Amino acid sequence: MAKYPRLTAEEAESILLRNGFELIRSRGSHRIYIKSKIRVVIPFHSKEILHPKIIKQVYQAIENAE
Numbered sequence: 001m002a003k004y005p006r007l008t009a010e011e012a013e014s015i016l017l018r019n020g021f022e023l024i025r026s027r028g029s030h031r032i033y034i035k036s037k038i039r040v041v042i043p044f045h046s047k048e049i050l051h052p053k054i055i056k057q058v059y060q061a062i063e064n065a066e
Contacts, residue, residue, distance in 0.1 A: 004055045009044040012058050016040060019062045035065045 007015075013031065017023075021033040021040065033040045040061045042054065 004052060004059060006049050007055055007058075008047055008049060009042050010047075012042050012050060012055065015062070016042075016058060020065070021061075035061075038065045 009031075013033075016033050019035070021035040023031055024034050025032050029044050031042050031044060033042065038061050040058055042058070043050070
């Protein structure tokens with residue numbers, strides 16, 4: 001299993017946007033992105049590092065959306 005980099009929510013957001021995902025809505029501290037029926041939810045909390053499972057979901061969503 002590949003080791004994923006440690007990312008903040010802002011860094012994960014920029015990766016998603018560069019890969020064609022669109023911000024469809026935000027609710028509280030969570031932002032929801034979509035591309036071709038693949039949805040990713042990113043929790044935004046004051047410059048904290050995201051949990052490794054969330055980072056893995058981001059990279060898998062990018063992989064599956066291509």
